[in-house]
Amino acid sequence: MFTSSKGKEVANGKATEPAYEMPWVEKYRPKVLEDVVGNVDTIDRLKVIARDGNCPHIIISGMPGIGKTTSIHCLAHALLGDAYKEGVLELNASDERGIDVVRNKIKSFAQKKVTLPPGRHKIIILDEADSMTSGAQQALRRTMEIYSNTTRFALACNQSNKIIEPIQSRCAILRYSKLKDQEVLKRLLEICEAEKVQYNDEGLTALIFTAEGDMRQAINNLQSTWSGFGFVNGDNVFKVCDQPHPVLIQGMLRNCHKGDIQSAMEKLDELWDQGYSAVDIVVTLFRVTKTFNELPEYTKLECIREIGWTHMRVLEGVGTKMQLAGLVARLCKMNMKPELFKL
């Protein structure tokens, strides 16, 4: 939720601030399939389609910011070329996509006559298709079938299982996995070079940590850090992203592991005084914990459970420092001798 909404907010920001520099996510958005980062196997398959035409109905599923929509656009451009404008209908989650839209707008587009070379079809792009109601999806089902000789559908979604089975059955499903850190890094370095960004390694690591495989967010954060501070280092990135510094959190976890509640609480105080909300802290805590290899397997598991409980409570509305202090106390207690608690 966080990552995606954040990413998109910034991405949409361009509309309101046309005078500013173009967002790098747009500027460096791949135009051809070759440039799309990651998921090599899957994109190879799309290239075959792009070359040969006769695109099947496809569903691309995967996390936000890994190039689903971008690759559909690239594919559509490659397939249709100049006819892109009249040959493509794109509907976003923000567009109205109720049943009547499916039955009217989509149908009338499907019936529209567009002259295309053989083996090419009109393409209807439904972004974030999993947000469509299942009623609307049911209505889509027949349309897909009836017009399949002139029109093909490309659906992008976060979870393919949110698409009803009859539609899944009609589509080739391509799943994009999360981008690897190296893949994100490579792209970031390219952009840094092109934009002459000054950075250090720590800064890039921080960008990758905060983005969690979401390319869009990584690039947005890079741009924000660069234009805000003029230098990309770890501290600046975390300031821009407004996230607690993971090093601090790691320290806290180490204290907890030793059962050193004093120091752990001091770190929590520090974070709290910096103005981070309970959600910020607990989310970062989880992110750090799950990849923190210093913790033994058992401790990690118990930590995740405790953090999870606290996260749930915070989401339920009790985003107080008390909850976090309780969490820290439990994490410490776990590692202290049980005899100490006997009266």
Add this chain to the structure above:
Amino acid sequence: MAPTAGKKGAAAPRKGKTDKPTIKHVQLGLVPLNGSQKPLRQASLTKFSVSLPSPSSSQELPKKSPIAAVKVKASTKGKERAVEAVEDAGMWMDRFAPTSLEELAVHKRKVQDVRHWLEEATTGGPSGTLKTYRRLLALSGPAGAGKTATIRVLAREMGIEIMEWQNSQDGMDPFGDEFPESHSHTFSNFLSHEAGMEEHLNLLPLFSRPTTSHPSAQRVLLLEDLPNVLHPGTKEAFQKSLEDIVNRPNAPPVVLIVSESGARGMGAEGWRREERWDMRNILGPRLLQSPYVTEVQFNPVAATIMHSALSRILSQTHPTTNHLRPSPETLDMIVESSMGDVRSAINALQFACRVQMAEVVKGGGSGKRRRGKKGKVGEVVRKIIEGVTRNEQVLALFHILGKLFYNKRFGDDPEENEDPVLEASIRGSLPLPQHLSAFERRPSKVDVNTLYADSPVDISLLSAYCHQNYPQFCSELEELEVAAEWISYGEAFSMDSEHINMQLPEYAFHLLGRGLLMSLPSPVPRRGQKLLKSAYWEFSRKERDGIESLRSWSRHDVGAARDHRTTEMLERAWLMGRAGLPQPKEVSLLAYMPWMPPIRGGGYGQQLLEEGEVAEVEPAIPMSQNYKMEASDDEGGHGTVSKASWLEDDDIEED
């Protein structure tokens, strides 16, 4: 012609193909036909597309059935000719849609069932009286099981016209969709339902009126593109108008096709009863139990049938066996991963063919990848299939389950050469405090983070499968306890949580995965464990059936004005039993619902086999080889299932 149409159609050799060019598509009254052409706007708001043979053709060839199939088919035919010119245009699932009974990838018995119904509905059967009761045929089953194809092929062979309901083009839908649920709208909402219904009914005389050109042609109304029945009001109106049609003896019989989701125990499923897209919910109990309604349930297509269907297509696309033709292994893989969805399998086949061709063209000279080893090619193809079929979830699911349940750790096998770098990176953890030393484990080979990042599997699905299967992999009662504990923690985070936060399922995954790894023995003893499909769906379906019929009993026999709660109804039934009165048989549906197989009698294990989803997991071997698609009636498999489930040390015997 009508009375004998069915038989003749069946006996007639596949002449339909050659006759096709003589058959024209005629527009009947309110019929927009071809997809590409602008539909007529009808005041009636509803459109039925019908294609009929031209009079001349039906005279010349009286027994060749008028093609009832609608536009999809029509356009495909035209396409077939074009295809010769433009290789590979169009989708194979359209191009190779079955045209005759032999080509139909559906179990013969189901086809027979549908055929009998159609015969009886049109002619009244041998006694001629059944016509009254064959008013609505409800075809249900998972997507891609061949429901629509069966009807179309049969109708063609039997000379029955299909009139297909299509939802309207116009903004106003006869059944009204998704009206905002405000008071101001409720009335207009209601009105529009009424109006829609009237419209719908008014159409009926049109259909029952004999057309001059074909006095003998039988008609069937096909309902596939349903209105939004997830909307309660729409559903009511829909059911009402269905009832009306059903109760009109001179209206054409109706065939209703519903692709049920979740029939494979996969995919998103609304947990709330009223949101389910299944026959029970769409028709409602009253219609389902009506004597006029027959339900035929289609099963996922069996592997053998699917195999021959795919081979048929291949023999048309690649008449000679050459390097372009997908290998038999590829075919096997497609069949296995399709889980009985023939449409998806054809899709995958088309895709595989194209990618393979591309590979050949691309790597013609290099040959490194292709010619080296056979296994290598298989690997490439497997990847393709995995990425293309919709059932990647299945493969991934079993992959994850295997990873978790085999709980591989460094040092499992002293002989094995471990990757020292990888091991060191994991070993670098701080020591556990003294009192927790019981939880010390050798470093795990399973990286839960990567597993989660690569997992397309819905967490609640994974959790259901884990819950079904974990006992087999435990050796001690204590292990069971701990594992169950962690599964339940995981579940606590996965319940309907996506509305709250995207991150909660991740907690669930970590707790489930890491918890299982922590609680299972290491190494896990291999006892020929087999992964079973979660029984949850089966039981929740049974429970729904039980409650549904109990409710109708309660209404009917006890005359209760309102719906009672299940417990109340059960109590009442139980009291009746105590008082020596005959208990309604519905009670037995609910009375015994074990979550585990009975210790004696293997009815339960059998069921799982029939579902065709038994798989043996051995992560080292590619899943597809072990993944058994089809229910076999071999006794061995049967025995192992019941054995591999609960209480394996108990002497379980098959009755």
